Amino acid sequence: MGKEITSRAQDYSQWYNDLIIKGSLADYSAVRGCMVIKPYGFALWENMRDVLDRKFKDTGHQNAYFPLFVPKSLFEAEEKNAEGFAKECAVVTHYRLIADPDQKGKLKVDPDAKLEEELIVRPTSEAIIWNTYKGWIQSYRDLPILVNQWANVVRWEMRTRLFLRTAEFLWQEGHTAHATAEEAVTETKLMLDVYADFVENWMALPVIKGVKSPNERFAGAEDTYCIEALMQDGKALQAGTSHFLGQNFAKAFDVKFSDRENKLDYVWATSWGVSTRLIGALVMAHSDDDGLILPPKIAPTQVVIVPIYKGEEQKALIDEKVTAILRELKALGISVKYDDSDNARPGWKFAEYEMKGVPVRMAVGARDLENQVVEIARRDKKEKTTVPIEGVALYIKELLADIQQYMYDKAKAFRDEHITPADSWDEFMNILDNKGGFVAAHWDGTAETEDKIKELSKATIRCIPLNNPLETGTCILTGKPSTQRVLFARAY
């Protein structure tokens, strides 16, 4: 059928790249580590973005836009944050090009146009935003500030992968300011819930909500909450984070407010973000060796209709019937594409839409019309069935809901089967090496042990789940006492 995909068994990593490229989600670019998001991939991102944006607004947030560049002096103000991102910063040093006297038609950087202060291309926007909030906040009446930004950010990663880790990526970053620590923590948890709701109920991907160990915290945060998902190869993927920043940025940028008693205090902060990385998670969690499998609730095209005919007369009959079906589907809010292009055979189209993960395919042939039926194929289970044309729109509406649920249930069953307790180092390593997934194990709570476990096993603490049951035990590495199991995994 033209486009060959490497199988998961053969090379999981290549399978993933094949899906992204051949499924038309993205393309490599001429810029190291940066990708082009193609129209099909961007339509998927738009659907995800629109759902999230609605949820942000429904929880009282407003969008705004802050500069792409962060002057170095602001960037370095919050020291832990600066230290955390320093080694992956793209830096603008000049503001002009001039003709290169040595090479006709070429340009060179104008040495006379050096900036007095270098500008960092934002890897995250806490610094520029808190420097701005300083001018917006005087009193408790100015709080809370509940702002979100949809933006591009740049982190100069050495090893990049399409969607999962690119030098430039698209994301949203919420940055809120509060009068009390309690209110900020509530906000942090609220946004974690918003993310979990989105990933589970729209992306059909079950997540574990938890809090990061100190080693894995966002640079500059007091606490990092996260949602962790599991991929088909048994590796974990952090799907979203929500940070309680304490007063760290308020102190770094001297942002104080007077409370109801007219006492001055530093403002409390949160930040939270998800990115185009989610598309990588979506692809890795659900797809198969024939291509993408997209959840109906965010698929750019939910239904594709392919006509099967010989000659113009049959085509005209099919067109007429399909026109009515299209109208019914659209009336139900279902996004549908009628692919009657004559430059490919039906079999090629079937493979193409399978590759692209369109949830439902309808084939309409001349014989089918005589029998008043159409053939419906669902992408997730690869099952075909013949359905009466009468009532087919409602049938599809229910089928889409069923596919959404099936995808979630399947991913959840896989995830649940892959949370394995380990009570010794050997058991721990055995699970990581042979079964994969999350390992629930005791840890003595120190950063040193966490580092050592990572070094020895390449596994990290993904999170300490919220409402984690307390249970006495001993650390799998040091044997020291522990009060609860935490979730380890190898991760993306």
Added chain:
Amino acid sequence: MGKEITSRAQDYSQWYNDLIIKGSLADYSAVRGCMVIKPYGFALWENMRDVLDRKFKDTGHQNAYFPLFVPKSLFEAEEKNAEGFAKECAVVTHYRLIADPDQKGKLKVDPDAKLEEELIVRPTSEAIIWNTYKGWIQSYRDLPILVNQWANVVRWEMRTRLFLRTAEFLWQEGHTAHATAEEAVTETKLMLDVYADFVENWMALPVIKGVKSPNERFAGAEDTYCIEALMQDGKALQAGTSHFLGQNFAKAFDVKFSDRENKLDYVWATSWGVSTRLIGALVMAHSDDDGLILPPKIAPTQVVIVPIYKGEEQKALIDEKVTAILRELKALGISVKYDDSDNARPGWKFAEYEMKGVPVRMAVGARDLENQVVEIARRDKKEKTTVPIEGVALYIKELLADIQQYMYDKAKAFRDEHITPADSWDEFMNILDNKGGFVAAHWDGTAETEDKIKELSKATIRCIPLNNPLETGTCILTGKPSTQRVLFARAY
């Protein structure tokens, strides 16, 4: 009332800045020439963006996303384009910061992390996009490509102004690829029409559609079409451009396609864009000395309701009535805010919403309720009227439409009064210096004369209107023969 605005008569330029800052649209930032778009300003931009995005999709375009950075070698490939933008390029030269050994807690650019090839922060994306299209286009079957991108771009302007000219700005840039010149020209004109429709019918701002003189063309274009609007101070503002790029970028990036006869040819291109600059145009064209005046069709809040009461009992009665009105307004798709905050008096709120340009204000007092009426004020004409509560939602719906039309008619009357023919140099200068607006004058058609007129008068040819009537005459500067009048103006 707290926030003083400079009047237009006193200082038009300061009036504009006051509106932007005090109307909460944007704020200055710590980055030279870059601004912060505040939630109210961003909500306005979102409304504009959503309308435009719908129009782009309805005309067959899809969104995609291309890298922020353009490697220097790609940037310089199309020489005219590169030359046009070279002097305002922000350039990334390094990818890492390290601790500064001389200053504790500070960072410096790591000299060992110099990029082999500098990266230009996109001032426009033709280069990176056409380099990508090369991989997407082989045959006529791959054409047309109809892609748009919403993005931030950076042009290192020396003199900046909020919204009108900022170093970083938000925009959309359409980049299309076609098999024939005719099809590309048709696309160029179609998108000009989309822009004109949007600016006239949503922003309530009349525009003149035309084509630029060669001197004013986009760098790398064969023809630049534009829409020109007139501001209240008599200066013109280019509100959008649509470029026919010929085969210039296809040649620079070697993008060829085989046609139906299997002959190879270079691909034809267009690009077109509008930006956050439109917000500057909106503000300058419609507002008055009391603040912003926003057209209802894109205003973030169309109606604000302010209660006027003494004591909780009155408040409760008003709340009850307003709840019903809110429901009716929302059912009609009207965006409404009920400002019952107790931290400001009604008079202060009135001034605040006048400043922010909310089209309709409703005041609801206890006495009004007894009489079953409310007070409605329209922002554009500053007229107040008392209206029965029964049917008030429908009344407001019609009022909003009336305001939209009135704003357009007023701006159009002003614009039409400010297109003045001039038949001599003295007349030309007299109009520019004393009346302002567009001057319709003969020009001999040469770049030299255009330059000379610009030098002497600070006026440029804004456009040669589409369907411009032919008329013999003599150039106002050189006296040489001319076949048509063109529109000159001083411009933003």
